[in-house]
Amino acid sequence: MNAIRVGRTGGPEVLELGQTDRPRPGAGQVLVKVGAAGVNFIEVYQRTGLYPMKLPFTPGAEFAGVVEEVGEGVSIPAGTRVATANGVGAYAEYALAPADRVIALPEGVTEQQGAAAMLQGMTAHYLATSIRPLEPGMTCLVHAAAGGVGRLLCQIARMRGARVIGTTSTEEKARIARDAGAHDVVLYTRENFTDAVKRLTDGRGVDVVFDSVGKDTQHGSLASLAVRGILVSFGNSSGPAPAIEPLALSRGGSLFLTRPSLGHYTLTREEFEWRATDILNWIARGELTLHIYKEYPLAEAAQAHRDLEARKTIGKVLLIP
Secondary structure, eight states, rough: OOOHHHHHSSSSSGGGEEOOOOOOTTTEEEEEEEEEEEOHHHHHHHHHSSOOOOSSBOOOEEEEEEEEOOOOOOOOOOOOOEEEESSSSOSSSSEEEEEGGGEEEOOTOHHHHHHHHHHHHHHHIIIIIIIIITTOOOEEETTTTTTTHHHHHHHHHHHOOOOEEESSSHHHHHHHHTTOOOEEEEETTTSOOOHHHHHHTTOEEEEEEEEEEEETHHHHHHHEEEEEEEEEOOTTSOOOOOOOOHHHHHHTTOEEEEOOOOGOOOOOOOHHHHHHHHHHHHTTSSOOOOOOEEEEEEEEGHHHHHHHHHHHHEEEEEEEE
16 A cells, blocks of 8 residues: 655655555554545654654554454444544555544544544644633633634634634734634734733733744743633644743742643543544534645645645645545
8 A cells, every 4th residue: 555654754855655565453443544634743743753753654643534444342334434533654545543542424524524623623622621621701822823723722712702812923824813713813923922912911811821832932821821820832833842940830920831632631432532522513513614724645745744844834734645
């Protein structure tokens, strides 16, 4: 089968299309014919070696497609359309996933939507519902509000009645963030976002900052918080965030800091199913909308990574085998 292989760490050029054996499902696994695979920053971190992987490997954990074969102990029928964020080797024609980490796609949700929704959708879900559950009367700051997670997070935060302030780099991205539910949008290329947050909140600051940017925004994110606010640092798109001394949290107003991971918020099948089902049903009913930036052929995986790293993408990037 065709698959992207990474034989050494480095730039996008190490993503090479080649031939490899089709995997066989083991006990508790499903083999899926991939219809679409999601491209995410975690694969950039793995490709560069920031998150070490055993070489060689095929990247990708998020995909949707049709169950081709099942392993021992699995009752999912072949032919079922499924999606997952916990697969292995999604940048390929066929990929494996644990059977307890796939979800059936409801009617009206395409494989492309399923692949676009799982990782970013469930991430937005746990950020809005579980770390400090958003509710009416709360205000949150969402960095990269026109991006994949940001756009979904704006929508879910708005659903839950919170006030949303988003940051973006351009007017086009600001429009996307507003369409997704942001009440206010700050162009950080024109205005210091911390000053803008203080202005928009009458000096109070926000209850929660959702920061997927990391190095470039962490200091300002802390300064944007209200007393006893929480900084949720969940990404490193500008580079790893610097260390924070505990006393800085005290001086800022008894602040909280967390660096969460989706895996820790989908520990059980029940928790995974809750998040995935909510997201897919919201999409099926038109209550949550996805924006797919571009669908790249599998052979153009390197270009997909270049565009993602250059922040050219607005929304989700997919690979189509």
